Amino acid sequence: MKALFSLAWKSLLNRRGSVLLTLFAVALSVALFLGVDKARTGAREGFGHTISGTDLIIGAPTGSVNLLLYSVFRMGNATAEVSWPTYEKIAARDDIAWTVPISLGDSHRGFRVLGTNHSYFEHYQYGRGQSLRFAKGEEFSDLFDAVIGADVARELGYDVGTPLVLSHGLGKADFGAGHENRPFRVVGVLAPTGTPVDRSVIVSLEAITAIHVGWETGAKNPLADTITEDMIRSFNLTPKSVTAVYAGLARKGTILRTRREINTNKGEPLMAIIPGEALAELWSVTAMAERALLAVSIFVIAVGVVSILTSILTSLNERRREMSILRAVGARPGHIFGLLTLEAGLIGFFGALLGIVIVHGLIAIAGPIVMQRYGISLGGTGPGLTDLITLAAVTGASLLAGAIPAWAAFRRSLADGLSVRL
Amino acid sequence: MAPETPGPDAIRVEGLRFAWPDHPPVLDIERFNVARGEKLFLRGPSGSGKSTLLGLIAGVLTPQAGTIEVLGRNMADLSAAARDRVRADHLGVIFQMFNLVPYLSVTGNVTLPLHFSPARRKAVGPHADAEARRLLGRLGLTDEKLLDRRVSDLSVGQQQRVAAARALIGGPEIVIADEPTSALDADARDRFIELLSEEAGRTGAALLFVSHDASLARLFDRAVDLSEINKAGVTA
Numbered sequence: 001m002k003a004l005f006s007l008a009w010k011s012l013l014n015r016r017g018s019v020l021l022t023l024f025a026v027a028l029s030v031a032l033f034l035g036v037d038k039a040r041t042g043a044r045e046g047f048g049h050t051i052s053g054t055d056l057i058i059g060a061p062t063g064s065v066n067l068l069l070y071s072v073f074r075m076g077n078a079t080a081e082v083s084w085p086t087y088e089k090i091a092a093r094d095d096i097a098w099t100v101p102i103s104l105g106d107s108h109r110g111f112r113v114l115g116t117n118h119s120y121f122e123h124y125q126y127g128r129g130q131s132l133r134f135a136k137g138e139e140f141s142d143l144f145d146a147v148i149g150a151d152v153a154r155e156l157g158y159d160v161g162t163p164l165v166l167s168h169g170l171g172k173a174d175f176g177a178g179h180e181n182r183p184f185r186v187v188g189v190l191a192p193t194g195t196p197v198d199r200s201v202i203v204s205l206e207a208i209t210a211i212h213v214g215w216e217t218g219a220k221n222p223l224a225d226t227i228t229e230d231m232i233r234s235f236n237l238t239p240k241s242v243t244a245v246y247a248g249l250a251r252k253g254t255i256l257r258t259r260r261e262i263n264t265n266k267g268e269p270l271m272a273i274i275p276g277e278a279l280a281e282l283w284s285v286t287a288m289a290e291r292a293l294l295a296v297s298i299f300v301i302a303v304g305v306v307s308i309l310t311s312i313l314t315s316l317n318e319r320r321r322e323m324s325i326l327r328a329v330g331a332r333p334g335h336i337f338g339l340l341t342l343e344a345g346l347i348g349f350f351g352a353l354l355g356i357v358i359v360h361g362l363i364a365i366a367g368p369i370v371m372q373r374y375g376i377s378l379g380g381t382g383p384g385l386t387d388l389i390t391l392a393a394v395t396g397a398s399l400l401a402g403a404i405p406a407w408a409a410f411r412r413s414l415a416d417g418l419s420v421r422l
Numbered sequence: 423m424a425p426e427t428p429g430p431d432a433i434r435v436e437g438l439r440f441a442w443p444d445h446p447p448v449l450d451i452e453r454f455n456v457a458r459g460e461k462l463f464l465r466g467p468s469g470s471g472k473s474t475l476l477g478l479i480a481g482v483l484t485p486q487a488g489t490i491e492v493l494g495r496n497m498a499d500l501s502a503a504a505r506d507r508v509r510a511d512h513l514g515v516i517f518q519m520f521n522l523v524p525y526l527s528v529t530g531n532v533t534l535p536l537h538f539s540p541a542r543r544k545a546v547g548p549h550a551d552a553e554a555r556r557l558l559g560r561l562g563l564t565d566e567k568l569l570d571r572r573v574s575d576l577s578v579g580q581q582q583r584v585a586a587a588r589a590l591i592g593g594p595e596i597v598i599a600d601e602p603t604s605a606l607d608a609d610a611r612d613r614f615i616e617l618l619s620e621e622a623g624r625t626g627a628a629l630l631f632v633s634h635d636a637s638l639a640r641l642f643d644r645a646v647d648l649s650e651i652n653k654a655g656v657t658a
Contacts, residue, residue: 003537003538004537007526007537010525010526010530011525013525014524014525015525321520322523322524325517325520325521325522325523326523326534327482328480328482328509328515328517329510329515329534329535329538329588330506330507330509330510330511330513330535330538330539331506331510331538332502332503332506332538333502333506335538
């Protein structure tokens with residue numbers, strides 16, 4: 001066996017050109033498969049870790065996935081809001097211990113602005129029950145104070161004291177349609193969380209109201225700029241509505257009843273969702289696409305393995321002589337069979353290994369970028385069980401594929417006799 | 423003539439008949455033998471069934487009828503695995519050309535049979551590479567630099583000597599050579615046969631040397647013409 005191994009190894013080295021090409025084909029196919037898988041699990045873990053400790057999310061009636069996406073992941077937009085009096089009624093319920101009102105819709109240079117109040121820093125939790133932590137500075141206290149997420153600080157080079165201007169809507173560029181006349185000041189920078197919070201600018205609910213003075217029609221009133229900061233401060237800045245509400249229950253046991261009562265609220269129609277449930281619904285939607293992607297990448301691996309088979313099969317003719325030499329010096333047909341399957345297995349093994357290295361290299365390089373763009377953390381997916389199983393499966397499949405040319409050579413070595421008539 | 427040696431012949435063929443599937447018989451040999459330690463020249467034109475006979479003796483082919491005894495064992499009665507074992511342990515084979523495995527070093531080629539024969543491995547002992555070098559040296563390949571070259575870079579004559587060293591390593595009782603000198607010029611040819619005979623004599627191996635070139639017969643103990651013993655007499 002050791003002798004066969006060394007023979008197979010030397011034979012592969014001897015044909016390293018074509019062997020390397022085949023090996024790369026396998027490596028790339030394995031990298032694709034593992035990449036898809038890691039993006040999938042990374043997305044799931046990332047999404048799952050974004051909100052924790054919140055029992056219910058309440059908003060205007062919409063799809064539960066939609067409500068979850070815009071209220072937690074800052075994806076998409078709310079179609080309707082929850083009025084302030086209704087919010088106050090929810091907050092006052094006996095079965096609800098705490099609430100966090102949030103207001104969305106503005107942005108700062110591509111980063112979303114979240115209007116909320118002190119309770120956000122107290123009750124919002126991510127990961128396994130971690131609370132937000134300040135890397136620098138503190139919560140907002142003044143009307144025009146802003147707290148920024150770690151990515152905002154890093155990408156824009158902001159620090160405590162930096163002034164910033166919010167823009168209306170979610171456009172990346174701050175065209176004229178901005179809130180230039182209401183400049184904010186950074187008072188706090190949050191520590192990285194690996195959630196969309198890192199990409200948020202957090203201000204008070206009153207600030208959201210304040211910057212929209214003069215915007216009541218949805219577009220900027222030409223007179224808006226004539227309203228001074230002092231005038232604004234004198235207004236009643238209690239918001240008219242909020243986008244959504246995070247809520248924590250007083251007692252966990254009441255969750256279904258509380259949800260039903262909110263959903264059947266008389267007066268303003270409302271919708272309450274359980275984050276985990278909505279997430280599960282989201283996964284059931286994406287599962288089809290995931291499965292299709294995985295199926296495609298498995299087929300690509302199959303193509304890689306078939307290319308091993310092809311490369312060995314095409315080398316057989318020129319190696320006929322070699323086989324009869326091996327037979328002449330005492331190799332049994334089984335040795336010939338073993339030699340060729342071993343070669344296939346070695347290509348498969350090292351191809352898969354290279355694929356794993358490529359994937360983890362790419363994750364190391366591209367992981368931070370993916371994190372920034374999509375909020376999906378690939379970092380937590382170091383070499384693991386999936387990689388090992390893939391390595392074993394690809395090696396096994398290659399050994400099986402190698403059995404085909406090996407069988408051909410086996411049959412031929414029986415028929416050829418001692419010397420090949422070339 | 424054949425030297426007196428105890429025990430069964432190295433090779434003894436009786437009533438042998440062989441045909442490739444769907445072809446007329448190639449071989450029909452009543453009697454043919456090689457004594458132990460004997461250096462026998464088997465002459466036959468190309469296509470006369472020489473290589474087929476060697477394949478039968480080496481146990482890679484099986485006859486339709488007759489006995490082929492190698493060191494007293496009838497190859498026709500043995501299983502394929504047992505025939506492979508006999509070949510690995512007791513036979514050294516030299517082909518006409520392209521004898522060497524291209525991806526192995528010179529010494530790697532010489533020691534190749536040892537991987538498949540525990541008996542020959544044991545006979546050589548732990549220093550297989552040293553034994554390979556010794557044999558190569560005896561066959562006139564003393565240049566150490568030569569041993570580091572790729573086997574495909576060696577001249578045909580050098581390649582044949584490497585093949586001879588491989589056939590001899592571990593002291594098999596029989597060495598079969600199938601036209602090993604046909605690609606060599608006259609001087610190199612005679613020298614090769616001399617060295618091969620000498621080394622075979624040293625280990626006591628019987629040498630069955632096959633060639634179409636009758637002029638070589640003078641270098642051997644005994645010469646046999648295949649066409650005289652083969653009644654099939656058909657071109658294959």
